[in-house]
Amino acid sequence: MQIQLDNLVPVPLRDKILQRSSEIWNRPVTFTPGSFTKIKAPSGTGKTTLVHYLYHIRTDYTGQVLVNSKPWGTYSKDAIAGMRQEQVSVIFQDLRIFEQLTALENIELKRVMNAQPYCSAEKVKEMAARLNVTHVLNQSGRTLSYGERQRVAIIRALVQPFQWLIMDEPFSHLDEDNANRAAQLIGEECKARKAGFILTDLDNDTRFAYDSHYNL
Numbered sequence: 001m002q003i004q005l006d007n008l009v010p011v012p013l014r015d016k017i018l019q020r021s022s023e024i025w026n027r028p029v030t031f032t033p034g035s036f037t038k039i040k041a042p043s044g045t046g047k048t049t050l051v052h053y054l055y056h057i058r059t060d061y062t063g064q065v066l067v068n069s070k071p072w073g074t075y076s077k078d079a080i081a082g083m084r085q086e087q088v089s090v091i092f093q094d095l096r097i098f099e100q101l102t103a104l105e106n107i108e109l110k111r112v113m114n115a116q117p118y119c120s121a122e123k124v125k126e127m128a129a130r131l132n133v134t135h136v137l138n139q140s141g142r143t144l145s146y147g148e149r150q151r152v153a154i155i156r157a158l159v160q161p162f163q164w165l166i167m168d169e170p171f172s173h174l175d176e177d178n179a180n181r182a183a184q185l186i187g188e189e190c191k192a193r194k195a196g197f198i199l200t201d202l203d204n205d206t207r208f209a210y211d212s213h214y215n216l
């Protein structure tokens with residue numbers, strides 16, 4: 001799955017963006033399949049906006065987001081749903097944990113979406129143990145801490161097949177040890193699928209051997 005940007009500019013940020021230079025906005029960008037890609041930007045400059053455009057849940061932009069050379073908007077709802085099940089996974093900044101479900105149910109919901117689940121239930125337990133959330137798997141989403149939610153959201157994103165993983169500040173609620181554990185797991189899972197990722201963050205970091213860096 002190829003993702004490209006063609007002179008993408010968010011309508012609400014148009015004036016601000018056109019006053020400065022950016023390595024993402026208002027220019028052609030091709031994300032190389034399989035590459036580990038970091039997009040760095042200060043708070044409030046559009047990281048979450050970009051992630052929502054890449055996952056096609058917001059479309060208030062000029063220019064285009066191209067998926068396999070076709071604008072997102074030209075795909076049918078079924079085709080988009082299929083791509084979100086098989087080809088592109090996401091970790092939102094606001095995590096989107098269903099509070100009426102347990103942590104494990106949040107993960108299972110995604111795991112069994114494919115008739116042939118990509119991950120076994122056993123594998124979920126292994127990932128939970130690696131990220132130190134085994135003890136909260138049966139706890140209500142409502143009562144999870146933000147750090148626990150973030151780790152559950154990471155596991156949930158990793159139980160499906162994907163060619164691209166899109167992550168919006170995925171370690172923002174984690175201490176150093178848990179962030180490193182999560183990064184290691186994400187890196188392994190991407191390599192196992194020969195998948196790439198696009199990660200947004202505020203600062204420089206050395207958690208991954210990034211193939212590409214962009215300033216938003």
Ligand SMILES: Nc1ncnc2c1ncn2[C@@H]1O[C@H](COP(=O)(O)OP(=O)(O)OP(=O)(O)O)[C@@H](O)[C@H]1O
Pocket residue numbers: 012013041042043044045046047048049050093
């Ligand atoms: N739907 C919208 N309509 C108008 N303005 C918006 C909309 N969504 C976000 N903004 C504004 O766009 C700017 C960028 O927001 P965004 O959430 O993308 O930034 P961010 O880089 O992810 O920030 P943070 O690091 O604080 O999470 C902010 O000034 C925000 O107030």
